[in-house]
Amino acid sequence: MAAFILHLKSCLPSAIRSLILPKKAYIRNTSGMAGGLQPASVVVLPRSLALAFKSFCQANSGPLPLLSQSEQDKWMLPALGTAPEARTVCPQFRKYEFGVCTGGLTSLEDYAEQLKDMVTFVLDCSFSLERALGIVGLSRRNPAGLSHAGAYKTTVPCATVAEFCCPLVVTMRPIPKDKLERLLQVTCSMAGEQGQPIHIGDPELLGIKALSKPDYGNCVECQPEDVPVFWPSQLTSLEAVISCKAALAFTSMPGCTVMTHLKDSKTPASCLTPKTVPEVHHISQDPLHYSIVSAAAVQKIRKLEETIAIDPGNRGIGHLLCKDELLKASLSLSHAHSVLVTTGLPTHFNHKPPEETDGPPGAIALGAFLQALGKNVSMVVDQRALSLHTKLVEDTVKQGVLKSQIPILTYQGGSVKDAQAFLCKDGDPKSPRFDHLVAIERAGRAADGNYYNARKVNIKHLVDPIDDLFLAAQKIPGISSTGVGDGGNELGMGKVKKAIKRHIRNGDVIACDVEADFAVIAGVSNWGGYALACALYILNSCEVHGRYLRKAIGPSRALGEQNWTQALPSITKEEKMLGILVQHKVRSGVSGIVGMEVDGMPFHGVHTKMIQKLLDISTEHV
Known part of the structure; x- marks a missing residue:
């Protein structure tokens, strides 16, 4: 058996080896770390669900920006780095069985046979909010240590496709209200649509009862002059996997990403026009609510x-x-x-x-x-x-x-x-x-x-x-x-x-x-x-x-x-x-x-x- 595993490793494309080989027992939060490569999160599903999940991502492109997927008849992860030992950060995975998370994994080595009948999806995680905050002059207020900032399940339903029916998950950052406009312009310059928040104001308008109790990660506290700002999160993919109740599925662990060579397709700042430059406007105090509209519409x-x-x-x-x-x-x-x-x-x-x-x-x-x-x-x-x-x-x-x-x-x-x-x-x-x-x-x-x-x-x-x-x-x-x-x-x-x-x-x-x-x-x-x-x-x-x-x-x-x-x-x-x-x-x-x-x-x-x-x-x- 050991000889077979060694032979299998030598035959696999380097991309899939990056999923199977790393077994170091440390966890790194790679959110916001690119180093020239494009970070991504991974979802691995049975081939029978592949078409439906692709359609689900296309219908909900905000939280699920699909970069690529492995071909239906080939067991490989497309366009990842060619030297995993040097160019990829050790990924960590969640294992799901019939919609229930049954553990965390440092590699998928023990599931090499099952993976042959599965399809890997790569979701874009390259937008770095921390970098945007730095450009605007806001110090990072992420939780201490290696934890990632909190994400929340909302009562906003994603567009349903076949077995995939789940709520939108969002991440939140508290932003001083006098920095809102500038931050929004920076994030959209960096990441196009993906940099645009989907809600600014009272979290209860999204069905979030308490910012102090995130569903993923740790909360970031709001100061008196802060406004809660919410972006769609790729962690929505975890809720999608739970909803489909596949017999076996894998996802990236929240806060951990795979580094890829896939090209960034977001709109550069030089391409922003009055139709795409966003403005923020305060429309309600109770509940607190801001809206976003283009400069051209204004x-x-x-x-x-x-x-x-x-x-x-x-x-x-x-x-x-x-x-x-x-x-x-x-x-x-x-x-x-x-x-x-x-x-x-x-x-x-x-x-x-x-x-x-x-x-x-x-x-x-x-x-x-x-x-x-x-x-x-x-x-x-x-x-x-x-x-x-x-x-x-x-x-x-x-x-x-x-x-x-x-x-x-x-x-x-x-x-x-x-x-x-x-x-x-x-x-x-x-x-x-x-x-x-x-x-x-x-x-x-x-x-x-x-x-x-x-x-x-x-x-x-x-x-x-x-x-x-x-x-x-x-x-x-x-x-x-x-x-x-x-x-x-x-x-x-x-x-x-x-x-x-x-x-x-x-x-x-x-x-x-x-x-x-x-x-x-x-x-x-x-x-x-x-x-x-x-x-x-x-x-x-x-x-x-x-x-x-x-x-x-x-x-x-x-x-x-x-x-x-x-x-x-x-x-x-x-x-x-x-x-x-x-x-x-x-x-x-x-x-x-x-x-x-x-x-x-x-x-x-x-x-x-x-x-x-x-x-x-x-x-x-x-």
Whole structure:
């Protein structure tokens, strides 16, 4: 038997000898150590599972960047170093039987016969976060000794392929918030997509309950000014091996790698473009959450914000504008799953209905695009306007403005408890029904408790206290809010009430006192709704943001771009929408005319030009 083993060793390719020969009883953490070679982790599976595992890696390329695999009919590990004694670090393996880890191995010598019917997969581990931290000027805070930094199983499911069904595993580093942007640019310059984190902020958003208890390795403690930043981990492969329950399988031990000669295919810094250069933006404090988007997408959304901020009514709204509110609002909406939209400013109190043509078109346009993204959308309106809005939604579906019905709700208030019960399942603030509220040209409560139109006329008798929902949302973690307005008396404009009182006519009386997290200012509120839809199109067409949204697992969402284009606001759809409002005798806000105009300005010529400008910005190639 001994003679046979010696003969076998002499016949094997040097690559596979690097797996079998080393038997020294020491363990080295090789994460971040390259020395000119490319480090990789190894998964060895029965040949019957090879095709499925390859597809699984391709479907989840973020945590499982597949470099190579041995050929189906040949027992070898492709393209490893030719002199294992000098060029490879002693690998250590985990052995799995039917999904259970049954021990650690310093070589696979005792399994030479079984390996003949197995396939070896090589996963890229070359991205060195420690090196990136050094470039940014952050000292290494890995656990002492030879242990590797902690990794965590999340509640985020990987894309399932055949027998392979497992959660995403991530690694975490605490990063001072003032270093986030620089670190992200360095990591993406070094490693392209593989250097991009998949989550920045509260670990519970990934289903991680305690950073002090990693599933692999040892935790790295966060300091007061740190933000937890998470990257996809190749340790996801261990969970995949567990899930397939193969009779026999092997993986690299966490923290230990094999050094290969395989070429690095990542994007060098010189190839980064505005479409791939990432930016970090803070979108929520409770829970703490940051988002990532490309510089090119940010540039477009800022152009949208600038475009809608013109002041055709000379109201002084330029003084209310806060930079990047449209960007942050759209980023927050992009991460949302269930959105509640409200509209309705009954300025024509002597007519029935008292509503105006500004508000509903913007709300419906945003709702249409949220539907295209697969989000749950509902609307909440005044009880007295329920019938009107129900008919509006029905007609928009019939005419193809909306793809499907939007549920119409009402809220007549009573107490903080009532508002919480409306927003949350069983009134439990830990289970919100909605994660984003949007008000578009919605009457907002002033400091004296009344509601006013632009002429200081009190319209409180026509308005239900939907403001209470926005106030309650401020105290419920996980619910963000956006207010869109053009005059200062709209729900959400409390965020800029000082400027309203100083610069808007009658502002000291009409200014809304209720804040939204984000205040989008537009010359006409409908334009703000259109701009939000366009910004969502830009974000979800952005590869950098799309990868962050899907946590680097599953196919790119850009596959749905054609449907998203059809869901954008258009001159044709908005003309139909305004025509529906005219049929229901809804009037222009300034003139009171029942006709094809909004805020006293004709649809054709003014609003059509704005819609086209927003579409041109959204769909242009940078």
